[in-house]
Amino acid sequence: MASSSSSLLIFYIFLNLFFFLLLVEKISLVSARGLVGEHHIIDVKSLLPSSNCSVPDKGTRASKLKLVHRHGPCSSLARQDNPSHVELLQQDQSRVDSINRRAATNAASLNPVGDSLSARVPANTGAALGTGNYIVNIGLGTPSKSFSVVFDTGSDLTWTQCVPCDNCYTQKDPIYDPTQSSTFTNISCNSNYCTQLDQSSCSSTSTCLYQVQYGDNSQTQGSLIQDTLTFSSDNIPNFRYGCGHDNSGLFGKSDGLLGLGREPVSIISQTAQLYGKVFSYCIPSKSSYAGYLALGSSATSVQYTPMLTNPNLPSFYFLKLVAISVGGQRLALSPTVFSSPGTLLDSGTVISRLPPTAYSALRSSFRQYMTNYPTAPALSILDTCYDFTNYQTVKVPSIALLFDGGVTANVDFTGILYVASISQACLAFAGNNDASDIVIIGNVQQRRFNVVYDVGNLKIGFGANGCS
Structure with missing residues (x-):
């Protein structure tokens, strides 16, 4: 009888010990799960980008473009003159300073280029327009020619360098000749499209001319024209953009700029009927990865x-x-x-x-x-x-x-x-x-x-x- 009681006591002790350990484990799991949102455990080797481009092999919908860092291995632009980290960060500060200077006043008389937000995008010594920017490839004309352009949510006018080129910087792709496109047309300087620009004028043939001045006196000027824009596999007819004949400054090897701002000339406003004024992007975690830029609603x-x-x-x-x-x-x-x-x-x-x-x-x-x-x-x-x-x-x-x-x-x-x-x-x-x-x-x-x-x-x- 005593032996039986001892056995039951030992069993009871072990049973309680078992449930106690389960409780401790449960408490530990809850604590561990709570810490998930408090810190990251990072493999140090993963902090640096690879020298090779890694792009997921996925199909993209018609209105979606691959987005890559302009200085990374996924970029098609020449990389032998990449700026240093110090140069990139100095340029970043210049952009921030310029944004704050413009925001500090609403007096149009103090703005030499009207209310152009493009004028709030400075460049600085050693590298290209903006800093740390990302690029996408778009097509212009019929047949379509491909161009690598910086995408910028703080600019409105999309532009690329064009012939005849009175003063152009060196770019990666051949300079665009709109006269080779069967869908190219000029825009009259009396058109509402022209008067909507922040700074415009008339040519000797009464076609619309534009000018955008940047923070360090870099600038682009030329003709406002319309032609077919190819965005992935979507064709957008009669897209209005700048055909730059005189472009100077530190734009690097990019072919121009894609303006994603909120004014009438931006791609977002021009394609409102097609995409409902909705766009999205994902900036990749490393310069050796690719993200995307998309027009239209598909987000979940x-x-x-x-x-x-x-x-x-x-x-x-x-x-x-x-x-x-x-x-x-x-x-x-x-x-x-x-x-x-x-x-x-x-x-x-x-x-x-x-x-x-x-x-x-x-x-x-x-x-x-x-x-x-x-x-x-x-x-x-x-x-x-x-x-x-x-x-x-x-x-x-x-x-x-x-x-x-x-x-x-x-x-x-x-x-x-x-x-x-x-x-x-x-x-x-x-x-x-x-x-x-x-x-x-x-x-x-x-x-x-x-x-x-x-x-x-x-x-x-x-x-x-x-x-x-």
């Missing part, structure tokens, strides 16, 4: 936040940033820190810019998470850098951007660090000089999102894993 699993307008920058796309979290914890900031200057979503700016107090809080929190790693020298505008040379994996806190309407954009880990080398990986955010400067969400922080612009319904959407 996207969260939308209201699209706002800044009257001083009417073509740019604004939205309301309300908070930032690091490691799953919101920074202790007043929402007015972001709402007072306004927040711009920009494809041409590389590094996101935050108000000084917000950046200071973000940097402080990030540094607390990264105390186990040796620091590295600052890289231009990036002041929080680390040396991962002796590590196979690193643990980096998550960062999320919270927008109006309950939209949370969890920044991809490749959007948290700007990696010049394994020995210099930097927090990919920077502070503005003044609290009144515009908050900008740059293209590094947009990586791998399906970013949807529904201009007709005034909303901007974010979807995860957009490039996959």
Whole structure:
């Protein structure tokens, strides 16, 4: 009887121990799952892009183009003169400074080129228009000729260099000759299409002439014409664009620019009947990968936040940033820190810019998470850098951007660090000089999102894993 009681006692003890271990395991699993949103475990080798282009072998729909980094291995542009990281970041700061200068005034008399948003896109020494920009291939004319153009949500006029070329820079592709197209026509300078331009004039034959001046006195001028635009396999007849006969400045090897702004001459406005003023893109996580640019609505699993307008920058796309979290914890900031200057979503700016107090809080929190790693020298505008040379994996806190309407954009880990080398990986955010400067969400922080612009319904959407 005593033996039986002892056996039952031992069984009871083991049974309780078993359930206790199950409970401990369950608690551990819940904790582990909770940490998923708090940090990223990153293979250090994965931080650097490959020297080879990796493009998924997937069919694309008619209104979708491959989007690649202009200086990466997927780009068709010559790469022997690629700018350094310091040059790219200096140019990025020039673009940001120019945006803030233009936003600071609404006096048209102070704008030498009317209200042209293209004039707010500066270039700087050492590289091309904009910085860190991405390119797509479009077709012009009949038969169609292919051109590599920078896509920019802050510009309206699409243009390419054309013959006769009075003053043209060197580009990769043959310069376009519109007279070889069976669908080319000039536009009269008395046309509404001409008068809608920010700066236009008449030629000696009464055809429309345009001019766009950029921030460093780079410029393009020539004829406003119409011809067939080929976007993937979609043919868009009577598309109005600039045929540049006099183009100077630091445009690199690109053939021109694709304007995705909000004014009448942009591709978004011109194709409103076809695509409903909707476009989307995904910026790839590395320069050795490809993303896409698409016209029309096809997005699923996207969260939308209201699209706002800044009257001083009417073509740019604004939205309301309300908070930032690091490691799953919101920074202790007043929402007015972001709402007072306004927040711009920009494809041409590389590094996101935050108000000084917000950046200071973000940097402080990030540094607390990264105390186990040796620091590295600052890289231009990036002041929080680390040396991962002796590590196979690193643990980096998550960062999320919270927008109006309950939209949370969890920044991809490749959007948290700007990696010049394994020995210099930097927090990919920077502070503005003044609290009144515009908050900008740059293209590094947009990586791998399906970013949807529904201009007709005034909303901007974010979807995860957009490039996959």
